[in-house]
Amino acid sequence: MQNFFESVILRLAEGQVEFVVVGGVSGALQGSPLATFDLDICFRHTAENCARLAKAIAPLHPRLRDFPPDLPFVLDERALMLGTNFTLTVDGGDLDLLTEMIGIGGYEQATSDCIRVDIQGYDVQSYRSTSSFKRKRLQIGPRTGPRCRC
Amino acid sequence: MQTPTSPTPQPLPDEVLKSYFDRGHQGDVDRTQIALLLSLTPYERLQKLDRFVAFLNRYTPDDAKLLRKRHSEVG
Numbered sequence: 001m002q003n004f005f006e007s008v009i010l011r012l013a014e015g016q017v018e019f020v021v022v023g024g025v026s027g028a029l030q031g032s033p034l035a036t037f038d039l040d041i042c043f044r045h046t047a048e049n050c051a052r053l054a055k056a057i058a059p060l061h062p063r064l065r066d067f068p069p070d071l072p073f074v075l076d077e078r079a080l081m082l083g084t085n086f087t088l089t090v091d092g093g094d095l096d097l098l099t100e101m102i103g104i105g106g107y108e109q110a111t112s113d114c115i116r117v118d119i120q121g122y123d124v125q126s127y128r129s130t131s132s133f134k135r136k137r138l139q140i141g142p143r144t145g146p147r148c149r150c
Numbered sequence: 151m152q153t154p155t156s157p158t159p160q161p162l163p164d165e166v167l168k169s170y171f172d173r174g175h176q177g178d179v180d181r182t183q184i185a186l187l188l189s190l191t192p193y194e195r196l197q198k199l200d201r202f203v204a205f206l207n208r209y210t211p212d213d214a215k216l217l218r219k220r221h222s223e224v225g
Contacts, residue, residue: 003201003204003205003208004201004205005201005202005205006205006208006209025205028202028206028210028218029206029209029210029211029214030210030211030214030217031210031213031214031215031216031217031218031221032218032221033218033221033222035199035202035203036183036202037183037186037187037198037199037202038183065182066182066185087182094182094183094186117209117211118209119209
């Protein structure tokens with residue numbers, strides 16, 4: 001049975017979405033001992049890529065996280081173009097779609113400093129976690145909230 | 151004399167749209183994840199952790215595995 005992280009990343013890769021894995025998963029793939037339960041993805045904010053992204057995750061029934069469940073919402077190319085960062089709940093877990101990140105920037109900045117991880121034959125980009133030291137240079141404080149070690 | 155017309159709807163400013171879609175990343179903290187973690191039972195939390203560890207064990211490069219092992223040893 002496929003893992004949530006694996007299945008979402010494979011869907012995006014198979015749908016030829018331009019994306020970078022960021023956040024806790026990218027850190028853990030490079031040796032961070034901290035666990036995270038959501039998947040953060042930074043994607044290129046173009047109409048074509050938004051269309052591919054919307055098509056790729058549509059089968060996972062994306063909904064806005066923390067919103068009333070009966071609130072009508074369709075995640076399509078237009079919705080993705082209108083916003084920048086989306087915190088979603090999809091089948092199996094939580095998925096964050098980001099185009100702007102504090103201390104990093106956008107997709108172009110993230111891809112300029114990333115490693116490659118082979119996930120079932122797909123060459124997936126993962127943001128280099130050591131780059132998070134840039135956050136300190138930008139005088140962004142430490143993250144707060146509960147964390148688990150893995 | 152000109153007939154009065156209804157005002158043309160103005161598009162929402164970008165900032166309003168951004169904050170509408172992103173309930174989590176207000177500032178540097180994803181508060182929806184914190185709320186989720188606090189709402190889980192220990193068993194549910196363990197299940198999520200197991201799922202995450204299974205993914206990492208499969209795809210983490212060897213050098214990063216070693217790094218994580220050493221991090222864990224230090225505590």
